[in-house]
Amino acid sequence: xxxxxxxxxxxxxxxxxxxxxxxxxxxxxxxxxxxxxxxxxxxxxxxxxxxxxxxxxxxxxxxxxxxxxxxxxxxxxxxxxxxxxxxxxxxxxxxxxxxxxxxxxxxxxxxxxxxxxxxxxxxxxxxxxxxxxxxxxxxxxxxxxxxxxxxxxxxxxxxxxxxxxxxxxxxxxxxxxxxxxxxxxxxxxxxxxxxxxxxxxxxxxxxxxxxxxxxxxxxxxxxxxxxxxxxxxxxxxxxxxxxxxxxxxxxxxxxxxxxxxxxxxxxxxxxxxxxxxxxxxxxxxxxxxxxxxxxxxxxxxxxxxxxxxxxxxxxxxxxxxxxxxxxxxxxxxxxxxxxxxxxxxxxxxxxxxxxx
Amino acid sequence: xxxxxxxxxxxxxxxxxxxxxxxxxxxxxxxxxxxxxxxxxxxxxxxxxxxxxxxxxxxxxxxxxxxxxxxxxxxxxxxxxxxxxxxxxxxxxxxxxxxxxxxxxxxxxxxxxxxxxxxxxxxxxxxxxxxxxxxxxxxxxxxxxxxxxxxxxxxxxxxxxxxxxxxxxxxxxxxxxxxxxxxxxxxxxxxxxxxxxxxxxxxxxxxxxxxxxxxxxxxxxxxxxxxxxxxxxxxxxxxxxxxxxxxxxxxxxxxxxxxxxxxxxxxxxxxxxxxxxxxxxxxxxxxxxxxxxxxxxxxxxxxx
Amino acid sequence: xxxxxxxxxxxxxxxxxxxxxxxxxxxxxxxxxxxxxxxxxxxxxxxxxxxxxxxxxxxxxxxxxxxxxxxxxxxxxxxxxxxxxxxxxxxxxxxxxxxxxxxxxxxxxxxxxxxxxxxxxxxxxxxxxxxxxxxxxxxxxxxxxxxxxxxxxxxxxxxxxxxxxxxxxxxxxxxxxxxxxxxxxxxxxxxxxxxxxxxxxxxxxxxxxxxxxxxxxxxxxxxxxxxxxxxxxxxxxxxxxxxxxxxxxxxxxxxxxxxxxxxxxxxxxxxxxxxxxxxxxxxxxxxxxxxxxxxxxxxxxxxxxxxxxxxxxxxxxxxxxxxxx
Numbered sequence: 011x012x013x014x015x016x017x018x019x020x021x022x023x024x025x026x027x028x029x030x031x032x033x034x035x036x037x038x039x040x041x042x043x044x045x046x047x048x049x050x051x052x053x054x055x056x057x058x059x060x061x062x063x064x065x066x067x068x069x070x071x072x073x074x075x076x077x078x079x080x081x082x083x084x085x086x087x088x089x090x091x092x093x094x095x096x097x098x099x100x101x102x103x104x105x106x107x108x109x110x111x112x113x114x115x116x117x118x119x120x121x122x123x124x125x126x127x128x129x130x131x132x133x134x135x136x137x138x139x140x141x142x143x144x145x146x147x148x149x150x151x152x153x154x155x156x157x158x159x160x161x162x163x164x165x166x167x168x169x170x171x172x173x174x175x176x177x178x179x180x181x182x183x184x185x186x187x188x189x190x191x192x193x194x195x196x197x198x199x200x201x202x203x204x205x206x207x208x209x210x211x212x213x214x215x216x217x218x219x220x221x222x223x224x225x226x227x228x229x230x231x232x233x234x235x236x237x238x239x240x241x242x243x244x245x246x247x248x249x250x251x252x253x254x255x256x257x258x259x260x261x262x263x264x265x266x267x268x269x270x271x272x273x274x275x276x277x278x279x280x281x282x283x284x285x286x287x288x289x290x291x292x293x294x295x296x297x298x299x300x301x302x303x304x305x306x307x308x309x310x311x312x313x314x315x316x317x318x319x320x321x322x323x324x325x326x327x328x329x330x331x332x333x334x335x336x337x338x339x340x341x342x343x344x345x346x347x348x349x350x351x352x353x354x355x356x357x358x359x360x361x362x363x364x365x366x
Numbered sequence: 367x368x369x370x371x372x373x374x375x376x377x378x379x380x381x382x383x384x385x386x387x388x389x390x391x392x393x394x395x396x397x398x399x400x401x402x403x404x405x406x407x408x409x410x411x412x413x414x415x416x417x418x419x420x421x422x423x424x425x426x427x428x429x430x431x432x433x434x435x436x437x438x439x440x441x442x443x444x445x446x447x448x449x450x451x452x453x454x455x456x457x458x459x460x461x462x463x464x465x466x467x468x469x470x471x472x473x474x475x476x477x478x479x480x481x482x483x484x485x486x487x488x489x490x491x492x493x494x495x496x497x498x499x500x501x502x503x504x505x506x507x508x509x510x511x512x513x514x515x516x517x518x519x520x521x522x523x524x525x526x527x528x529x530x531x532x533x534x535x536x537x538x539x540x541x542x543x544x545x546x547x548x549x550x551x552x553x554x555x556x557x558x559x560x561x562x563x564x565x566x567x568x569x570x571x572x573x574x575x576x577x578x579x580x581x582x583x584x585x586x587x588x589x590x591x592x593x594x595x596x597x598x599x600x601x602x603x604x605x606x607x608x609x610x611x612x613x614x615x616x617x618x619x620x621x622x623x624x625x626x627x628x629x630x631x632x633x634x635x636x637x638x639x640x641x642x643x644x645x646x647x648x649x650x651x652x653x654x655x656x657x658x659x660x661x662x663x664x665x666x667x668x669x670x
Numbered sequence: 671x672x673x674x675x676x677x678x679x680x681x682x683x684x685x686x687x688x689x690x691x692x693x694x695x696x697x698x699x700x701x702x703x704x705x706x707x708x709x710x711x712x713x714x715x716x717x718x719x720x721x722x723x724x725x726x727x728x729x730x731x732x733x734x735x736x737x738x739x740x741x742x743x744x745x746x747x748x749x750x751x752x753x754x755x756x757x758x759x760x761x762x763x764x765x766x767x768x769x770x771x772x773x774x775x776x777x778x779x780x781x782x783x784x785x786x787x788x789x790x791x792x793x794x795x796x797x798x799x800x801x802x803x804x805x806x807x808x809x810x811x812x813x814x815x816x817x818x819x820x821x822x823x824x825x826x827x828x829x830x831x832x833x834x835x836x837x838x839x840x841x842x843x844x845x846x847x848x849x850x851x852x853x854x855x856x857x858x859x860x861x862x863x864x865x866x867x868x869x870x871x872x873x874x875x876x877x878x879x880x881x882x883x884x885x886x887x888x889x890x891x892x893x894x895x896x897x898x899x900x901x902x903x904x905x906x907x908x909x910x911x912x913x914x915x916x917x918x919x920x921x922x923x924x925x926x927x928x929x930x931x932x933x934x935x936x937x938x939x940x941x942x943x944x945x946x947x948x949x950x951x952x953x954x955x956x957x958x959x960x961x962x963x964x965x966x967x968x969x970x971x972x973x974x975x976x977x978x979x980x981x982x983x984x985x986x987x988x989x990x991x992x993x994x995x
Contacts, residue, residue: 279868567769
């Protein structure tokens with residue numbers, strides 16, 4: 011088996027805030043094979059952004075982490091200071107969400123592109139410029155020589171994001187982390203950017219972590235998907251498998267709350283009642299239990315682990331005591347429906363006037 | 367906000383909601399709060415002391431007639447009897463400072479008030495109604511601010527007279543465009559926000575929108591800049607006074623005390639030092655209070 | 671793409687609002703921005719009209735211009751037998767209670783210095799109490815949108831985005847309007863909260879008999895909540911049809927591109943990627959404004975602007991070569 015591009019083992023990230031310690035990432039373990047795209051899906055507060063930034067060593071000052079991160083076989087904790095300067099941005103690179111704030115508005119495009127290259131690769135100015143033009147061509151920006159002399163605000167949102175991608179690829183990373191790369195863009199532009207990422211990934215044999223809140227994006231673009239909630243992975247697996255047979259109630263609830271264009275108009279959506287837990291004072295037991303239609307008393311007592319003993323295909327795992335589509339899970343749902351509420355006291359009726 | 371900040375902010379918000387308290391930046395606040403307290407304390411102290419001096423005059427302990435000549439203490443340094451030392455004819459500098467504060471502070475207060483009302487009003491109307499009114503106001507602001515401030519004031523005061531009234535008018539002419547510009551900028555920002563549009567959609571009259579939706583949200587900026595302006599006016603007035611261009615003697619202002627002590631600075635620095643110190647601390651406090659108020663209001667709005 | 675025409679306007683008795691040939695242009699340094707160019711549509715009582723398009727298409731501007739905020743450059747808006755574009759500012763103000771609005775950013779659409787009670791009851795204080803709501807029944811209104819009346823004295827920053835949007839909905843409903851314009855009301859909300867608000871809007875529509883104009887860039891959301899959908903591009907109308915009809919038979923190339931771009935969805939459109947970039951709104955392409963990016967553009971498209979024409983049951987498209995099967 012080829013070496014994994016990324017190995018994360020039991021990653022925990024805490025932030026010390028004036029109101030106490032906030033655990034943003036609570037024990038995430040995952041691996042990414044070479045050339046694979048792994049989508050991390052979650053809503054705001056799920057910890058997915060903190061996770062992705064931790065991978066590229068962009069942890070805020072008040073954050074601490076435990077656990078190991080191995081990129082391309084190297085444990086990033088073992089990197090010396092000089093090594094890490096030329097590791098992040100080179101072996102692993104990141105594409106951020108908002109192209110307007112990830113580009114320096116007062117610097118021309120050529121300066122921004124060549125800057126990183128010259129720092130990491132020690133090449134001459136003219137060589138960097140050549141490479142930059144080539145990169146712009148690879149990301150399909152027309153008239154690259156002209157664009158080089160322009161400022162970010164002179165480019166459209168889609169083009170700016172292409173420049174950001176070009177910058178990320180400048181030093182030929184083997185792992186690309188894309189944190190909501192298309193959220194700020196129009197849907198047709200979104201498609202072209204995601205197409206571009208796919209194309210480049212295959213061409214350069216890169217691996218990619220795609221962080222998104224959009225299940226549709228994950229479904230359409232990833233080899234494997236990990237659904238995150240309250241800092242933990244709730245369900246992971248190969249994309250087709252996961253969407254065909256979802257097991258975790260959260261994944262199911264998420265899918266049911268999104269309008270599906272294949273359904274008829276005015277199809278009633280199923281919102282997820284309640285609100286995400288307070289990470290400053292997390293609940294004992296499963297973080298989703300308070301909002302889960304399958305929640306039974308054991309869910310309130312201990313956290314289910316993302317384990318592997320379901321005899322399933324290709325690493326499809328879920329962290330749930332009463333998963334969807336299993337006899338146990340069905341029984342739990344039945345019991346709750348009969349009682350009118352789940353083990354945490356959440357009413358099972360779809361409440362219109364739900365305070366969230 | 368970045369995604370990370372967003373995630374943390376959501377959590378803080380949830381925690382705060384549980385306490386029905388508003389999220390506030392309390393980090394590092396203790397030190398800042400202490401200094402804030404000191405600044406406010408100093409300002410209150412100065413105002414109260416000057417006020418009491420005005421009402422009760424020399425009957426207060428430590429205060430005596432600022433003009434009283436003490437031939438035996440000419441140019442004397444600070445002592446228990448005369449905490450700030452004595453001036454050229456032995457006058458008690460401490461009493462002079464307290465007395466001088468009357469004019470200096472009064473001028474600053476009136477000028478700031480007029481500046482807020484006239485300048486602030488101009489800025490508000492220009493920023494909200496836009497169009498011709500805005501162009502006009504902008505023209506006035508730009509023209510007045512292009513004229514070298516000090517020269518303008520000196521000119522007015524020389525042409526007219528060095529009475530308190532004209533000093534106030536001259537300084538107000540300085541304050542108005544500065545405040546108008548700030549208020550206009552703030553108004554433009556506020557007027558652009560969707561709740562103002564929402565009020566229009568509801569059908570509220572524009573004048574009412576200006577007063578009930580826009581103004582209350584511009585007020586914080588206005589108030590904090592008022593504090594800053596007061597500080598500036600004190601400095602400007604003192605400078606004028608120092609140059610002999612403010613209210614004429616026998617009136618005493620902080621600047622006039624410094625002016626008097628200027629020649630003898632090398633030997634008897636106390637004449638310049640103490641009034642300068644008072645001005646310095648007062649303006650510093652005003653700046654700090656204004657700055658903090660701005661931050662606090664901004665945080666409240668930024669958390670939205 | 672983008673075309674003009676009024677063939678699609680209906681003439682039945684229950685037409686509430688009829689917008690004809692709306693034009694919104696505004697001058698900037700360097701030219702005039704043609705934000706909305708000859709857009710027409712109507713809204714039938716009890717209907718939800720979805721207006722969908724990407725940034726720069728003019729969907730928001732269209733809706734706001736329809737309620738004179740600001741006044742359109744030209745065009746007419748017929749409501750209750752009169753053209754409201756011809757009204758004076760004060761006359762228009764009196765019509766405002768009939769047309770309310772919900773905005774995209776839930777928190778900034780509420781005055782941070784007012785309490786929720788004040789915000790919601792503002793309309794009643796301006797216009798007096800109406801048949802549906804009085805100052806005493808505000809609590810009931812709050813409950814029906816899912817806000818606990820006990821929190822009425824709190825300020826907006828103490829509520830979440832979803833709750834703020836509910837407050838906005840209550841504010842809009844208090845004036846008993848005929849039409850509520852929803853300008854991207856769920857775009858700034860989390861996915862699971864979106865569903866709550868969409869359901870709420872459907873419920874409110876049924877309960878209080880309002881008609882909705884729902885503006886969004888998200889096709890899936892628009893399909894879910896609308897009865898009829900209008901697709902816009904660069905200030906022009908591409909296609910207008912019933913929700914289900916539009917998704918089953920998209921005939922305009924831009925509509926098809928939009929649908930193909932929905933991430934991960936199973937839609938029956940072949941993959942088409944749009945070429946090029948959005949042209950400048952100051953100098954839009956001649957003929958069909960979509961011709962610079964359309965895979966099926968011909969010379970006719972570059973010179974002649976297509977008019978909206980009938981291609982099915984209440985289904986109109988402005989295209990010289992629509993995909994008909």
